Structure formats: structure tokens, C-alpha cells
Amino acid sequence: MATDILIVDDEADIRELVAGILQDEGHGTRTARNSDEAMAEIAKRRPQLVFLDIWLQGSKLDGLEMLEIIHRDHPEIPIVMISGHGNIETAVAAIKNGAYDFIEKPFKADRLVLIAQRALESFQLKREIKDLKRGSGVATRFVGKSTVMNQLRGAIDRVAPTNSRILIVGPAGAGKELAARVIHAKSARAKGPFVLINAAAITPERMEEELFGVEGLENGSRKIGALEEAHGGTLFIDEVADMPRETQNRILRVLVEQTFTRVGGATKVQVDVRLISSSARNMEEEIAAGRFREDLFHRLAVVPVRVPALSERRDDIPELIDFFLEQISSATGLAKRKIGEDAMAVLQSHDWPYNVRQLRNNVERLMILAGGDPEAVVTASMLPSEIGTMVPPTPTGAGGEQLMGLALREAREIFERQYLLAQISRFGGNISRTAEFIGMERSALHRKLKALGIG
Ligand SMILES: Nc1ncnc2c1ncn2[C@@H]1O[C@H](COP(=O)(O)OP(=O)(O)OP(=O)(O)O)[C@@H](O)[C@H]1O
Numbered sequence: 001m002a003t004d005i006l007i008v009d010d011e012a013d014i015r016e017l018v019a020g021i022l023q024d025e026g027h028g029t030r031t032a033r034n035s036d037e038a039m040a041e042i043a044k045r046r047p048q049l050v051f052l053d054i055w056l057q058g059s060k061l062d063g064l065e066m067l068e069i070i071h072r073d074h075p076e077i078p079i080v081m082i083s084g085h086g087n088i089e090t091a092v093a094a095i096k097n098g099a100y101d102f103i104e105k106p107f108k109a110d111r112l113v114l115i116a117q118r119a120l121e122s123f124q125l126k127r128e129i130k131d132l133k134r135g136s137g138v139a140t141r142f143v144g145k146s147t148v149m150n151q152l153r154g155a156i157d158r159v160a161p162t163n164s165r166i167l168i169v170g171p172a173g174a175g176k177e178l179a180a181r182v183i184h185a186k187s188a189r190a191k192g193p194f195v196l197i198n199a200a201a202i203t204p205e206r207m208e209e210e211l212f213g214v215e216g217l218e219n220g221s222r223k224i225g226a227l228e229e230a231h232g233g234t235l236f237i238d239e240v241a242d243m244p245r246e247t248q249n250r251i252l253r254v255l256v257e258q259t260f261t262r263v264g265g266a267t268k269v270q271v272d273v274r275l276i277s278s279s280a281r282n283m284e285e286e287i288a289a290g291r292f293r294e295d296l297f298h299r300l301a302v303v304p305v306r307v308p309a310l311s312e313r314r315d316d317i318p319e320l321i322d323f324f325l326e327q328i329s330s331a332t333g334l335a336k337r338k339i340g341e342d343a344m345a346v347l348q349s350h351d352w353p354y355n356v357r358q359l360r361n362n363v364e365r366l367m368i369l370a371g372g373d374p375e376a377v378v379t380a381s382m383l384p385s386e387i388g389t390m391v392p393p394t395p396t397g398a399g400g401e402q403l404m405g406l407a408l409r410e411a412r413e414i415f416e417r418q419y420l421l422a423q424i425s426r427f428g429g430n431i432s433r434t435a436e437f438i439g440m441e442r443s444a445l446h447r448k449l450k451a452l453g454i455g
Pocket residue numbers: 139141142143144170171172173174175176177178179238280323356357360
């Protein structure tokens with residue numbers, strides 16, 4: 001991810017110099033001349049690092065006052081004070097008040113680059129720690145008060161404390177994995193590991209090694225598999241219907257015999273693992289077609305749990321959107337957005353074939369596309385065409401609004417193009433994975449890319 005450094009200085013020369021040096025190192029920079037501009041930039045998107053001049057001529061707040069506010073609101077952002085010759089004492093005081101470091105004018109490019117590097121690493125570390133701390137909490141927060149969600153919650157509360165094996169069924173992206181995590185978190189195994197293995201993402205050849213581990217590797221070592229890793233906790237097999245027949249046979253044997261051997265080994269391994277599996281496919285059909293063993297199905301689905309499609313609980317959509325705005329904003333620093341009533345109505349009536357994951361991805365996309373103004377309200381006309389109908393600009397006598405509408409549409413296309421290109425490059429050019437991630441069908445993404453003049 002590109003870095004984002006804010007440089008606050010009243011002297012244009014210094015701003016340009018610092019920005020230039022950092023840009024040469026590949027960093028992204030923004031600049032501000034005074035406290036008002038700086039605060040507006042920070043509100044727009046949380047920077048990863050701030051260079052802050054101690055003396056800010058013609059600014060409402062000086063550097064030390066700003067330090068106090070930024071540090072209070074965003075203690076995780078490192079702030080490097082830029083001090084003039086002779087005010088080292090002030091710079092030292094700034095460090096006592098929470099600044100990360102200071103750099104004295106005139107400075108050498110090398111020192112600036114080094115300080116920036118170190119400060120960015122500190123930011124990254126703090127964020128990772130925060131994510132880790134937050135991880136379990138967020139990952140198990142199950143949003144939604146609709147009747148179907150309350151029923152699901154009730155079912156989860158009943159099955160969680162038991163040790164029964166559970167099969168969670170429901171459409172793609174509806175929250176099956178999340179339900180499994182909630183069950184684990186509410187079980188007596190909560191302090192133990194939660195290990196996930198996705199049967200659809202692993203080749204049949206590797207599946208057994210991943211599940212059971214391997215013995216007798218080249219250097220004589222062994223690798224433990226998911227079953228052993230989950231000892232004392234829960235093993236979640238996602239898309240269990242995609243498990244090859246041979247692996248189904250072995251799993252069944254493990255469930256009957258309660259022990260297994262690693263691939264290439266003879267040692268009998270015994271583990272204490274609760275098995276939760278999930279499937280987006282209709283298991284009865286899989287069994288009828290001979291693709292899934294019926295006896296295994298009955299052993300896995302001691303208790304079946306169904307996660308409803310998003311279209312069965314439209315009442316939950318506003319709360320889910322709020323939750324994702326908050327979650328994405330705190331994870332990425334993007335400004336939260338207000339969703340206008342007309343946009344909310346469209347979002348609530350959309351069918352969401354890829355369910356909550358697709359909704360979440362669209363919220364992220366809107367946050368990126370909404371541009372710089374954090375106060376801007378997302379209207380129905382800003383929604384991507386595959387969700388709402390793109391509302392055509394209101395024709396007026398003078399044609400001004402129409403032109404404005406066209407300009408907006410063009411700007412949105414540019415943003416959208418950038419967004420899609422960024423996602424595609426994130427997945428190494430793999431269109432299928434990109435499509436899955438942003439919750440679009442592959443063919444729809446292709447059409448969209450064509451329409452935007454890409455590929
Ligand atoms: N009720 C909910 N509250 C908050 N977040 C949710 C909820 N349901 C799903 N999510 C979020 O939506 C995304 C998709 O959910 P999840 O991965 O659990 O779906 P899934 O059914 O397992 O998907 P797949 O079938 O593709 O494996 C995740 O980011 C998850 O955290």
C-alpha cells in the first residue's frame with residue numbers, strides 16, 4: 001500500500017523540499033500551510049505520518065498546540081516536529097508531549113528519509129497490534145436484529161456450548177465463516193485455536209497434507225496439518241462439499257476411529273478437535289449426484305445451522321452499512337460517509353447475490369469513490385450501475401446541471417477505473433479472484449472493464 005505522509009509547514013520552500021525528498025523515495029505526500037488545512041487533511045484520511053513545523057506563521061494553532069490535538073485524537077500517528085535552529089528545547093518538550101522525533105533545519109535528505117522510514121514502521125506496528133487486539137472482537141461481532149438473524153443467534157447460543165459437530169449452510173458471503181467463529185468464541189474451546197481450511201481453495205492433491213500433515217520430509221522434519229493445529233479448539237472446513245472423495249473417506253475414518261496418521265507416516269495421532277463445516281451448495285443434491293458421502297454428511301451435520309441470504313433480512317442492511325463504514329474507516333483511515341436516504345433505499349432493495357461480503361465490498365468502494373469531502377453525502381446517483389440505476393442528470397433549460405452530471409459521471413468513471421485496477425493488481429491480475437473479492441460475477445466484471453475501456 002502506498003504511504004501517506006502529511007507535511008505541515010508555513011514555508012513553501014520547506015514543504016516542497018520535504019515532499020520532493022520523500023516522493024523520490026516513493027512515498028505519497030500531502031501538504032498543508034496552516035492548522036486549518038492540516039486538520040482538514042487529517043479528517044479526510046488518516047495519514048500514516050505527519051511532519052509538523054513547530055512555528056507556524058499565520059496559523060490559528062501553532063505546532064505544539066496541533067501536536068496535542070493530533071496526538072489526542074490519533075495517538076497511533078507518529079508526528080515528527082520540524083524545528084528551526086535554536087529551538088531544540090522546544091523540540092525536546094514536544095517529544096515529552098508525544099512527538100515521535102524531531103528534525104532540525106537545515107537537515108540532510110538522508111536523515112529525513114531515515115526518520116520517515118522508522119516512523120512509518122512504528123505506525124505499521126501499532127496498527128498491527130491494534131488489529132490483532134481488535135481481531136477477535138470484530139471477527140465475532142454478528143450484526144443484525146431481524147427476526148431471521150435473531151433465530152440464527154438463538155440456534156448458535158444453543159449449539160455453541162455443546163461439543164457437537166455442526167454443518168453451516170447458506171449462500172456465498174452470507175456469514176457462514178463468521179457464524180463458525182461466533183460458535184467457537186461462545187464455546188468452552190474459545191481459548192483454544194480456531195483453524196480454518198478451505199476445501200475449495202486447495203488442490204485435491206494438497207488437501208490431505210494440509211489436513212493431516214506430512215511426515216518424512218526431505219530434511220527429516222514433519223509438518224503438522226490443520227487437524228493437529230486445531231487441537232483443543234475448533235477446525236472449520238469451509239466449502240466441505242468440494243472435498244475430494246478420497247479425503248472424504250479419510251475424514252470419515254478419522255471420525256470413526258478418532259485417530260489418524262500423517263501423510264507418509266505411521267504414527268497414530270489423536271487430537272481433541274471440534275469440527276464445524278460449511279457449504280454453500282445444496283448437500284442433498286451433492287449426495288444424490290454421488291459427489292458427497294451420505295454417511296459423512298450425517299456425521300458432520302449432527303446439528304445443521306442455516307445462515308439466511310441478505311435478501312431475507314433487508315432490515316439489517318442499514319445497520320450492516322454503519323458497521324462496515326466504521327470498520328473500514330478504522331482499518332484504512334478512509335473517511336466515513338453519510339448515506340443519503342435515496343441511496344439507502346436502493347441499497348436496501350438490491351438483491352445482493354453475494355450477500356454480506358458484496359455489501360461490505362460496495363461500502364468500501366463507495367468510501368473510495370466518494371472523493372475528498374468527508375461531509376459529502378452518498379446519493380443514489382453515486383451508486384455503481386450494477387446496484388442502482390444510474391440516475392441520469394436532471395435536464396434543465398440552461399443545460400448546466402446536465403453538464404455537471406456528465407462531469408460527475410466522468411469523474412466517477414475515473415475513480416472507478418482506478419479502484420478496479422488497484423483491486424486487479426492486488427490479486428496479481430487474476431480476474432476471477434478480483435471478481436469474487438468485490439462481489440461481482442466474473443462476466444459482469446469483464447463487461448464493466450470493457451465499458452471502462454480496460455482490457
Ligand atoms: N452479520 C454480520 N455482521 C457483520 N459482518 C458480517 C455479518 N455477516 C457477514 N459478515 C462479514 O461479511 C463477510 C463475508 O462473511 P463470511 O466470510 O462469514 O461469509 P461466508 O458465508 O463464509 O462466505 P463464503 O461462502 O464465500 O465462504 C465477512 O467480512 C464477514 O465478517
